[in-house]
Amino acid sequence: MLEHGGRLLRAVRQYGIPREQWLDLSSGIAPWPYAIPAIPLEAWARLPETEDGLEQAARTYYGASALLPVAGSQAAIQALPYLRPAGRVGVLAPCYAEHPHAWRRAGHALVELDDAQVEDCLDSLDVLVLVNPNNPTGRRLPRERLLGWHARLARRGGWLLVDEAFMDNTPADSLVDCAARPGLIVLRSFGKFFGLAGVRLGFVMAEPPLLQRLAEALGPWSISGPTRVLGQACFSERSAHPAQIARCAQASQRLAALLEAAGLPAAGGCDLFQYVRTPHAAHLHDFLARRGILVRLFEQPPAVRLGLPASAAHEQRLRQALADYQKESA
Incomplete structure (x- = not known):
């Protein structure tokens, strides 16, 4: 199993700090989950059915003409490499490690690229x-x-696979409206923006024949009945979406400013996390963990990623820990 954020119980055991005392910033998930709607008994008692309202609500929310719900975008990441013959696959690195892992496991030859290398390759x-x-x-x-990259690939029967797991906060940049074009596949994650990663729901947007092949590969009833009810309710609560976008953007800006003030300016980030590159990433990760603050550590290149603190108290706790780190490092 690859390394991921969110492994709080492992940190509890490693550092001997009770779970309730941790500030978990290790995942890029909105820390304000949407309210869980009432789930009718029928959703638990009957087998799930498609086109019960979830797909239509998702098509409206995303602006997609065709999509397939999956049990988290991870399910599609693992299945898609088996839907085409082994070939040469480029991955823009660094990126979510499950992508190259899935393509390698399916027998494809992997080439890791940076932005400047794509045009030539x-x-x-x-x-x-x-x-x-x-x-x-x-x-x-x-x-x-x-x-432009998609058009060049599609002319030869190739694919452009774009994982937009963090795109809900900036939907104008999405390719979802173009995803019915042959050779373009877009993945979206439900849990990150809605703060409900535990429900395991994601969506694949692509041309209908490819979605049908993927659905057959994944099998029936991949989304539980209660998850279908919950997803439809969150998508349909349209008045709450702009407020969540604004709250995430403001919190991300405050987090970036907090890191800058601590002498750890963000090298990147989006409205759900900030990314700090430092040769001392492992030490910073351990320093914070010993104070009950869990962040995501990356080894290559050395970096940490911090999710959004949920409150002013959480921001102050992080600010104080980073001030202590500054003093120790001086």
Whole structure:
């Protein structure tokens, strides 16, 4: 299993700090979860059915003409590499580690690229995979560039796979409205923006024949009945979406300012996290963890990613810990 954020129980055991005393900033998930609607008994008692309102609510929310709900975008990440013959796959690095892992496991040859290398390598690739905004750096690539890359790949039967797990906060940058074009696949995550990662819900936008193949590969009833009710309710609560976008943006800006003041300016980020590159990342991660603050550590390049503090008290706790770190490092 690859390393991920959110492993709070492991930190509890490692550092001997009770769970309730931790400030968990290790995942890029909005710390203000939407209210859970009343779940009718029927949703628990009957097998789930498609087109019960969830797909329509999601198509409206995302502005997509066709989509497939999946049990978290992770399910699609693992299944998609098996829907085409083994080939040469480029991955914009660094990125969410499950992407290269899944393509390698399916027998594809992997090429890790940075932004500047794509133009020269694109015509030798069968698939290009990227995360936008990127995880963990927060880098965003413009629509026009991505659509140009897609057009070049699609002419040869290739794919552009864009993971937009953190895009809900900046929907104008999304490619969802173009996802019905052959060879363009867009992934979206429900849990990050709505603060409900535990429900395991995501969506794949692509041309309908590919969605049908993916649905057959994943099998029936991949989304539970209660999750279908919950997802539809959150998508339909339209008046709450702008408020969540604004709250995340403001909290992310405060987090960036807090890090700057602590001598740890963010090297990147988005409205759900900030990314700090430092050669002392491992020490910073451990220093904070010993004070009950869990952040996400990356080894290559050395960096930490911090999710949004949920309150002024949480921000102050992080500010004080970073001030102590500054003193120790002086």
